[in-house]
Amino acid sequence: MLPRVTTETAETSDEWRRAETGDDWRRPGPTPEQRRLDLFAGLAATALALLSLTLARSTGAFLLGPPPSGVEQLFWTVAVPLPLIWRRRFPVAATLAVSAAFIGSQVRAVPEWQLSAWALFIAIYTLGAWGRDRRLSRRLRIGVIVAMFTWMGIALSINYRTLTAESFDDAVGPVPPVLAAIVTGILVNALYFGFAYFFGETAWVAARREHQVAEQAERLRRSQAEVREHAVVGERVRIARELHDVVAHHVSVMGVQAAACRRVFDKDPAKARDALAAIEETARQAVDELRRMLGVLRARDGDPENARQPAGIDRIAALVDRAGEAGLRATLGVYGDPQSLPESVSQAAFRVVQEAVTNVLKHATGASLLDVRVRYLAQEMEVEVSDDGRGSRSANADGMGLIGMRERVATHGGELEVGPRTGGGWRVRVRFPLPAGSST
Structure with a gap:
């Protein structure tokens, strides 16, 4: 083994030397x-x-x-x-x-x-x-x-x-004339060839450095192009996620309310009017959220005119109320001491609950119960949405909604659990780590 290690070390050293020289x-x-x-x-x-x-x-x-x-x-x-x-x-x-x-x-x-x-x-x-x-x-x-x-x-x-003595009749220095002539020739030629060698080496080093600078500039240009491309893709993904969260939820609620209105339109006009009013309110809220999202996208740094406050965890109660208006027995429980959350975490928690509620309304066959729980723990916040619907939603595991959930949770270093729960129904649970000193 020792000779092999020595050979590999020598090869590595030779590569480093070539890279340096x-x-x-x-x-x-x-x-x-x-x-x-x-x-x-x-x-x-x-x-x-x-x-x-x-x-x-x-x-x-x-x-x-x-x-x-x-x-x-x-x-x-x-x-x-x-x-x-x-x-x-x-x-x-x-x-x-x-x-x-x-x-x-x-x-x-x-x-x-x-x-x-x-x-x-x-x-x-x-x-x-x-x-x-x-x-x-x-x-x-x-x-x-x-x-x-x-x-x-x-x-x-x-x-x-x-050479004869007469060749150096005019010599007056302390050095013997022949020796002086030899030393002079050696010095002159040493300078002559030394400068030729030095200047050639310097020119080659300058060309290599110019090549390296050009390569670094090209790598920087490609890196900047990739960064710009990634930024554009990231912004497109963010816009798509926001549009899905806003449109899918409100359209799902309006669809449930419209179905309820159709069923009771002739039998109970009062309930039909309530359902239509709920559809109108939900549509208004959808338009407001779309305007808010577009305002955030158009807002510039230091321009609060178009940048409205994004939806946060404080609006989860309104989501639960709308689910109740859609015919579910919806409950909200908050456990632990509420803590101040970063705006991005609060918005991500709200969007996860919104998407989970939308999935209940769209995919949970025969669901009658919606239970939303918010838990403030020592070092993390947990949000859980469960229902008692029948059937499997695994076919939608790769849908846009769950993809958006995973992206939001991963962005904040959280954990997402999605799947059936014991006793029937479906559960969505997400945990977000809390920054130190976030307790109120």
Whole structure:
């Protein structure tokens, strides 16, 4: 087991290292505009190198030694900067081509070396900034730098034998002239290659960070879109739940009253008039609740004009009274010391009782008794609605009413129990946790 744990740990550490260093990120290739820019820049560098060669030959200062033929000078002068045309599209191949041509021109003592040195600098920088494989680009850059220093050492060892005392007649410093020349060459080349490596690495890190910022912005945009979508869906669900609670209850009561009116219309006109009056009152209450709900939906923060007080637990008595008017023997019992409830909890309790009463009126076959009980306990409030109706209402277990109940109760961290009770009938019981210090 130990070797496996060690292997897994090493793999995990390697993943963390790649995440920290960004070795697993691949920079996208250059755009068409960048490719065109590289083409023009490479051709311009080649033209400047040819101009530099012309000037160097005109001065006759051949610092690297006797130069080769003119055709060969032109070849090496063009071979060093021309691969920069593909520097961002093929950074590895361009760097290898420029490096090989640069060493070749140095070996052949081509008098043009100023523009060639800049071309080598740009190639090493580009490989660091645009190399898709970070490990390969690092190793290749280090390899090129080592090769350049190796060539510099070889050149110094070759030229050392040609140095004479007369070459340093004007030397006045405390450091031996040969040593001073060697140290100067090493320092200059160290700065030269060091800056090429550093700037390339910095450009790549900047591109990776820009990519990460763009990704984070895109994730934030998607997250905001999802939040907006969820908010819209949540608002639609809330509106649908409110409409169901308001319309279903009052329509059910009006349907029961209308049926009663139809049965006694010819036999007992007085009861028929009472039933019609109850229908009228219930319709008025339905319209009032719809207006209140629409006012709440339209109300803005700090605009109490349209936001009316929502129905709360104090209106349960009116629900029970209307159920009694519909022909049920309805009772309401309140147990324990009443406590002040948060507005949302009070409204949720009222809506649960309203939906339970509606289900009794619509689905409880032969129901004659409706018992509503409100219990204030130490840490929770319990509301229970039961009836003595016959038949099963399990077919409606996934109806809109029970779904709305579950959503309201779940929102406040409560518990909902729905099912038949012992001895017949149906019971709906819900418990809402009470916040600390809610006792009056």
